[in-house]
Amino acid sequence: MHSFQDLTIQFGKHFSKEHFPQQPHKLYAGAKHILEIGGKRIRPVLCLMGNELFDEIHPDSYEVGTAVELFHNFTLVHDDIMDKAPLRRNKPTVHTLYGDSAAILAGDVMLINVYEHLNKVQPHYKQKLLAAFNKAAIEVCEGQQFDMDFEEMEPEQVKYDDYVNMIALKTSVLLAASLKMGAIIGGGSDYNQQHLYEFGKNIGIAFQIQDDYLDAFGDPEKFGKQQGGDILVNKKTFLLLKALELCNPAQHTKLKELLASNPDDKVAQVLELFHDCQVDAWAEREKERFQEIALKHLESIAVLSARKQPLMELADYLLKREH
Template sequence: MRSFKDLVTDFGNHFAVRHFPEQPSSLYEPNEYFLSWGGKRIRPVMCLMGNELFDEIHADTWQLATAIELFHNFTLIHDDIMDQAPLRRGMETVHIRYGESTALLAGDVMLIRAYEYLNKINPQYLHRILSLFNTTAREVCEGQQLDMDFEKMESVSLDAYIQMISLKTSVLLAASLEMGAIIGGASEGNCRHLYDFGKNLGIAFQVQDDYLDAFGDPEKFGKDVGGDIRQNKKTFLLLHALEVATPDQRKELEKLMQQNPADKVERILAIFRDCNIDEWAKSLKDKYLQTALAHLDAIAVRSVRKEPLQELANFLIQREY
C-alpha cells in the first residue's frame, strides 16, 4: 500500500506528458500552459487509492485518473471565466492570457479529451464508470450554478450551502474513490461506504478551507487571510454568524458587507470570535470528519489497507494551508 504522497509523485510522473496535438496551437497550447502548473492532484490520486484499497492498481485506473484530472481542470478553466479571476496559482488565467473565446473552447476540448481517456478502459466496467462520471459531471455543474445563484441572494440557509458544497466539491472526491473501487472489484456495499467517506470528507475539507481563510496563519496559509470576507462570500462561517448574532451584531455585519471599509476584515473577525464561530467551525469539521471515518471503518477490508485513506483524511482536515 502506497501513501498519498507517494501516489501524488507517481501520478505526477504519469500525467507529465503532452495530452493534446500540436495543431491548431492556438487551441491546444492554452491547455498545455494550464496543465503545466501542476496542482495537488487530490482527485486522481483518490481514484488510485480507491482501487488500491481492494486490489493492486490496475492499468485502467491510470487512464481513469487521467480523465478525472482533465475533467477537474476543465472545470477550473470555466470557473475562472465565470469568476473573472485574473490569476490562479500566481499565473495568468487562460481567459486573461488567451481571451475568453479561446478559453471556452480550451475548456471544452479538455472535457472531450477526458472522455477519450475514459474510452480506453475495459468495457466490462465502462458502463458503470461512465454512469457515475456523467452523474458527477452534471452535479458539479449544478453546484457551480447554485454557488453563483447564492451570490445574488440576500440569505442562504446553512443546509442549502452544504448541499451546494456537496455538489460543487464533494461529489467529485467521492466519485473518484468509488470509480477506482469499481475497477478494484469492490462490492456495491463497499462502494457506497467509500463514496460516503469521500463525500463527508469533502464537506469537512471545505469547512477547514473556510476556517483557514478567516483564522489561518498567513505564513502557513500562503495568502492573506480574509479573502472570502472581502468578497462577501457566503461561507459556513458567515452563514452561521448571521444565524446566531445578536440584532446589533447582525446589523453591523450587514453594514460592513455593504460599505467595505478598510478595516472590514478585522471588524468582521471580531464579531466571528464574539459569536464563537471559530470553535463552532472546528466542531462542524470534526462532525463531518467522524462521519467520513465511520464509513471508512465500515468497509469490509483489512484495516491495514485503510491506513493510507485515514492518513489522507487527517492530512486534508488538519492542514494549516
C-alpha cells in the same frame, strides 16, 4: 499498499506528458497552459487509492485518474471565465491569455478528451465507471450554477443546508466519485463503493469548512493566503452564513453594515464579530462532525483495517493542515 505521497509521485510521472496536439495552436495552448501551472492531482490519486483499497493498482486507474484530472482542469478554465478571474496559481488564466472564446473551446475539447481516456478501460466495468463519472460531472455543473445563484442573493436568503449541498456538489462529489471509480476498478462491492463514496464526500465538506476557517483564523504565514481574503470580498462562506444565524440582532446589524461598507479594519471587525457569536468554535465542531461521518463510512468498508491506513492518513493530512 502505497502512501498518498507515493501515489502522488507515481501519478505525476504518468501525467507529465503531452496531452494535446500542436494545432490549432490557440485551442490547445490554453489546455496545455492550465495543466502546466500544476495542481496537487488529488483526485487521480484518490482513484488510485480507491483501487488499492481492494486490489493491486490496475492501469485503468491511471486512465480514469487522467480523465478526472482533465475534467477538474476543464472546470477551472470555464469557472475562471465565469468568475472573470485574472490569475490562478499566480499565473494568468487561460481566458486572460487567449480570450474568452478560445478558453470556452479549450475547456470543451478537454471535456471531450476526458471521455477518450474513460473509453480505454476494460469493457466489463465501463458502463458503471461512465455512470459514476457522469453523475459527478453533472453535479459539479449544478453546484457551480447554485454557487452563481447564491452570489446574487443576500446572505440571509441562502439556507445553510442549501449551501452545504452546493459545496458538496461543487467540490466534494468529484472527490467521492474518484474514490468510487477506483473501487469499481479494484473490484469493491457496491456496498463498499458506496461507503467509500460517502467517506470522500464528507471529507470534502469537512475540508471546505476548514478552508473557510483558515482563511479567517489561520496563520497567513502557514496558510499562504492573505488573512480574511474571503471577508474582504463578502464571500459567502460557512462562517458568514452561520454567523448571520447565530448572532443577536445588534451583531446582525453590525455585520450587515460591515458587508455593505469597506472600512480599513473590516477584516478585524468581522473576525471580532465571528468570535463574539462563537462561529469559530462552531466551525471546528462542524468540521469534526463531517469528519466523523466520513470516518464511520470508512470503518464500514469490509476490508482489513490495514488496507484503510493510507486513507486514514490522507484524511488526517487534509484535515489537520495549517497551511
